[in-house]
Amino acid sequence: MKKKPLILISNDDGIEADGIQALWRQLRKFGDVVVVAPLTQQSAVGHAITTSSPIRVRKNLIDKGFYGYAVEGTPADSVKLAVRNLLIDRKIDLLVSGINQGSNTAINVIYSGTVSAATEGTVLGIPSIAVSLGSFEYKNFEPAAKFASKLAKVVLKRGLPKGVLLNVNVPALPESKIKGVLVTKQGKSDWEDWYEKRLDPNKREYYWLAGKMLNGDNSREYDHKAIVDGFISVTPIHYDLTAHKLLDEIKSWNLKK
């Protein structure tokens, strides 16, 4: 009998999040699945990694319906610790991060803990996929989990080039309403945001970030517009941040020390 692939699930909404349960149910149909995820909600932590304080781990969370570890750290901490210490007996064949409650398209990609977990997997040589659902409230994770499972099988078979991961966003719609799948670029949509300045009960000032995502993309070749129009979006992304087109121009500045 062929050995099942070992699949690591992580996320940024924390180990209690519904998105993990939905992924777990789909992926365990064909894989050996282990969850290593943050103990608590870690949204918008970006690629934070804990270096100046210790990390604790809570083990074997059978009571949550799956096998895994809760890490008192960030998404990137969870993945690094999984690979470096917790799961060293067997090669991890695939990492799936999510399913995030809320899309990670356009500018949100740089703030996303969901994407950063998958990025860390990629840094550590594991084919990795980030999966997000396009709403903060919608609770039907099944279409996203089913697509993630289908894509997981393709990636297990084909692999991904070194340094590249897949960022998947699924519209918050029932399966029958989803129009199809588009391979997209990271969009240009960004936030109109502001800080509300308030007084606490003791009359001390504090600020709280508020805002709304603007749809700044007019074509379905971009991730944000694709999900707004009802398509699943799959974007290949990498962490080579070099703006190659600018190299020659900056060289022409003839900078001296």
Add this chain to the structure above:
Amino acid sequence: MKKKPLILISNDDGIEADGIQALWRQLRKFGDVVVVAPLTQQSAVGHAITTSSPIRVRKNLIDKGFYGYAVEGTPADSVKLAVRNLLIDRKIDLLVSGINQGSNTAINVIYSGTVSAATEGTVLGIPSIAVSLGSFEYKNFEPAAKFASKLAKVVLKRGLPKGVLLNVNVPALPESKIKGVLVTKQGKSDWEDWYEKRLDPNKREYYWLAGKMLNGDNSREYDHKAIVDGFISVTPIHYDLTAHKLLDEIKSWNLKK
């Protein structure tokens, strides 16, 4: 008389860090300079942004020798709050983040709070530069501050294209030993890292990240190798993470929902 440019300084080592003082001394020679930086050390926080809790601000830190604000948040929080609320009376002409104690080259770029402050500036439409010094111990920030000041003047004059920032790394050497300036790409060097598993005084387990940066680049066209060889490295980076080369291949997978 021509108005001086308004320059915002931020960092990730926190408002008490020596690197801010060195930048401040150089930039105030030709600019109106305001510091808005995290109250505490924020290394390796990546592009974390605080959305689920309030942020407090401590104002007018004249006692530290400069004018500014300490933000109880991350580097990206500091920059966003500066732009959205604290400095709304006047257009910010330039952001300089740093000078970080420790290089931000190769893989470290994705973990870096110093870079993320400059990235947030870029997102908000401000020409932005991140500056790091290639050592955790070396305390001579002057060569880095002088080069940052020279580069700041060039950027104030020429501008930067939308979505692009400059990531500067300066070797930990006296000015006379620095060999020159190279425009580079983000390198491929990464970490050999591991978690040390220890017992606390109460016999409970904890993990602590340790590791060393490996030099995986054999050419000075990459940032890490450039500073190892004694050159100042200037890398144009952006936050469009799309792996454009992979778009056609992923399309050929013919993914269905």
